[in-house]
Amino acid sequence: SAVISQKPSRDICQRGTSLTIQCQVDSQVTMMFWYRQQPGQSLTLIATANQGSEATYESGFVIDKFPISRPNLTFSTLTVSNMSPEDSSIYLCSVEGGGKTLSYNEQFFGPGTRLTVL
Amino acid sequence: GESVGLHLPTLSVQEGDNSIINCAYSNSASDYFIWYKQESGKGPQFIIDIRSNMDKRQGQRVTVLLNKTVKHLSLQIAATQPGDSAVYFCAEKRGSSASKIIFGSGTRLSIRP
Structure with a gap:
């Protein structure tokens, strides 16, 4: 299976600041995604991170708040901008499609980045 | 609205017994379902999937059952072990080419020794 790493694994940030989370995969993948998991949920x-073009955002999420980059087929970043305590969550990247996919449409998830905003 | 939801938020099972985790979905157009396991401090891990043209699929110690008539999905874990303690999510994809996954609310499985 694909091996996914995220940096940082956790961080505590002050409100109003921004944090960029990195997602690195050990093989080229077709699709990369960013998820949020609020505590206990x-x-x-x-959004879907598109290589070479703007990310596709889901309802309720906007580029100004969550800018995403995907410069190649193995790497993506998510920035949480102008943070508030409501942004405290686990942020996870996932990947799909590529030589290490075991079954149809299988998505692999990274370990997550635990963000606390004070 | 459309949703994928779970019947019970927590489940406690005696070690060695079988576990059954249930899930309901509301969109009859859903055609692909996945079960994920999430251990504390980790990302979700793929367990097993099933297409809508099937009603049962078996893996190692796990079985997924799909009842399209009542829009119900279940995950059965045989001979539950301490390592099975985790939160289990059912998830859904809509459309063979769509990669967006919609997650249910999760069931926490705890194992009694």
């Missing part, structure tokens, strides 16, 4: 898709 399920995962919500933020």
